[in-house]
Every structure is written in C-alpha cells, then in structure tokens.
Amino acid sequence: MLTSQVWRSTGRLADGREVIYFDETPDSGRSAATDLRPLDAFSSGSELRHDPLLDEWVVLAAHRQNRTFLPPADQCPLDPTRGDRRTEIPADDYDVAVFENRFPSLATTAAPVPAPGDPDDPALALRPGVGRCEVVCFTSDHSASFADLTPRRARTVIEAWADRTAELNAMPEIAHVYPFENRGEEIGVTLHHPHGQIYGYPFAPPRITRMREAARRHRERTGCNLFDDVVAAERKAARRVVVEGEHWTAFVPAAARWPYEVQLFPQHRVPDLPSLDDAQRAELAAVYLDLLRAFDGLFEGPVPYISAWNQSPVDASGAPDPGFGLHLQLFTTKRAHRKLKYLAGSESGMAAWINDIAPEDAAQRLRTALNEGRERNGDAL
Structure with missing residues (x-):
C-alpha cells in the first residue's frame, strides 16, 4: 500500500x-x-x-x-x-x-x-x-x-x-x-x-544539465534560487499565467519555444515527484486534467503533445538536489488547425528556436479554452 x-x-x-x-x-x-x-x-x-x-x-x-x-x-x-x-x-x-x-x-x-x-x-x-x-x-x-x-x-x-x-x-x-x-x-x-x-x-540529460548550470550561475550572481525567481516573476507579470491554484501555477514561459507550451510549477519548490505532499498531489490531478483538456480545446479535438516531467538528478547516494525545481513542460507540435510546428534548419541544425506565436497570445487562448472546458463540465479548481 x-x-x-x-x-x-x-x-x-x-x-x-x-x-x-x-x-x-x-x-x-x-x-x-x-x-x-x-x-x-x-x-x-x-x-x-x-x-x-x-x-x-x-x-x-x-x-x-x-x-x-x-x-x-x-x-x-x-x-x-x-x-x-x-x-x-x-x-x-x-x-x-x-x-x-x-x-x-x-x-x-x-x-x-x-x-x-x-x-x-x-x-x-x-x-x-x-x-x-x-x-x-x-x-x-x-x-x-x-x-x-x-x-x-x-x-x-x-x-x-x-x-x-x-x-x-x-x-x-x-x-x-x-x-x-x-x-x-x-x-x-x-x-x-x-x-x-x-x-x-x-x-543527467542535456536539458537538465544546462538548467542546473544556469541555476548555479544565478545563485552565484544573486544569492537566490533560479526556479523560485522564474515562478515569482511570471506570477507577478500574470500576463502568461494560465492556471493559478493554491499549490500550483501554470504559465506560458516568456521565451516559449513551442507555439503552445506550458510550464507547471508547484508554488512551494520540491526537487522531484516523490517530494510532493498530499495536498500538492491532490491539486496536481485536477490542474493537469484542466491543462490537457485546454490543449484539446484549442483545436476542438485531440492534439499531439509531449508531457515532460523535469526532475532533479540524484547523487551517488540516490539523493536529489534540493535546489532543483520540479516542473512539468507540456507542449503541442500544432501551431494552427492542420499545421504543425516543424523543427527545421534553425531548430534542428543550430538548436536556435523560432516561435510563430507570441507567448502572451498563446496564454490568452489557453485560458479561454480552459474556462470554456470548465463551463462545459461544470468544474472549478
């Protein structure tokens, strides 16, 4: 049990x-x-x-x-x-x-x-x-x-x-x-x-390695935790926030790579999924379903997506880095009805991303789709 x-x-x-x-x-x-x-x-x-x-x-x-x-x-x-x-x-x-x-x-x-x-x-x-x-x-x-x-x-x-x-x-x-x-x-x-x-x-995969290195440099420069500061900045701006619950905040990142991309962070930082407490897990179930349904609502049908949990690596003893911020990255490869975002020359060849949709517009469309889905289902967070 x-x-x-x-x-x-x-x-x-x-x-x-x-x-x-x-x-x-x-x-x-x-x-x-x-x-x-x-x-x-x-x-x-x-x-x-x-x-x-x-x-x-x-x-x-x-x-x-x-x-x-x-x-x-x-x-x-x-x-x-x-x-x-x-x-x-x-x-x-x-x-x-x-x-x-x-x-x-x-x-x-x-x-x-x-x-x-x-x-x-x-x-x-x-x-x-x-x-x-x-x-x-x-x-x-x-x-x-x-x-x-x-x-x-x-x-x-x-x-x-x-x-x-x-x-x-x-x-x-x-x-x-x-x-x-x-x-x-x-x-x-x-x-x-x-x-x-x-x-x-x-x-540790390349994305996680680069994230930890960025967090190290941020801590040396400011004395603060990078993950905490990113979440605080997005919550203060509010323009790109899609969901804000008691325990979780979902937002379109200011420098989103994908046309429709959301990052979901717990408001109290933890390094990995096992570290979530009961209240965080309970709200996560509801917020995550809301986000998935909002993505489907963007194009009025099932959309292709990748849902990726970013967790802390562990040291030789199996312990995670307490400074790492667990978060979910959720994105779809669709940029419009019957149109996909292809990773072509710039993205695939140089890993230099070019986005087709302003993150603020994407956030507004996701909020609309999420609220319409809640109204249909009679749900509230």
Missing part, C-alpha cells in the same frame, strides 16, 4: 521483466496473473556513445527497430489479457499498470561493450547502455486518453510516477528519472493505448 488511495503489487512477465499494478482497491489479486506467452529471456543491446563536440551521450538501441508499430486495436499489447488474447499485462483488468519495456532504449541487462581505446577507431568512446525504461498504462480502456481520466485515476497515475521515481533513483546505475507521455502519431507514437513512459538515465 502506497497511500490511503493506492495499493501496489508486483508480478513477473514470461521473460522475467517486472510488471507493477497500482490499484484503487485492495486485494485485487492482479499480480498473481500468469503470463503464458512463450517469450525468450529478456536482453538488450543498447550502448552509449560520446559526442565530444557537445560533450553529450547518445543512446544507440538498434534492437528497437523491431518494436511493435501501430497494430490494429484488437491486437494492442497494452490492453489487459482476456481469453486467448495475451498481452504485456497478464491481468484481465487494471487501474494503472507499469512494466519494463520489451524494447527498451536502456536496460539493467545491457550487453557489454568493447574496452575503450581501440587504436583502429580512436573517435569511438562508448559504454554499456545501462538504465531502465518502463511503460505506464493510465487505464485499461484502449479508446480513452489521459484527458478522459477522472481526478481519482489521475491521482493514481501521479502516485505511480512518484513511486517509480523513488525506486529508480535508488538504483546505483541511474542518475536521472524522466516520466513523460507522447500522444499522437505526429509525435511518433506507435501504440494508441493511453500510456506514457519512464526513462532512468545513467547520466
């Missing part, structure tokens, strides 16, 4: 991977369900290669070319197992389920790589692709989306994210835990069942 709301139980898949159920009622018995598929023992061929010009690690995972790609709805591997239709989740129903990815970019069983210093290939610096990749299924309903969930179910997902972050942070091979959701074929989704993923990286 995690909290008064969620019960956790663990089982094993036929190839040894872990499956974890987060249930809203006790004693579901789902973890006892047997995976009857004839699967070979799980293994991964991932490796990490170092880019010296950017001082970044690149993951090579060629085995992922064979992963399941847009199967028919009646063959989705994320549905519950029912009758002769056997899937990645052996139970015949579930609330929220998490399992180790069958085609992971990173895995604790990554294959060994040759020793460094090959005289015939001096440009090659590599290490094993060690880490962990998990799939998070938000509901057993194949036709739903996260925006369709009840606040109760959204809270269960939040508990799953926090639980997995804490457990992965404790693994010595993992330096940073990244929960995220891709939605829409435009993003690259290969399974339509409502789900997200969690990556446990063996390094």
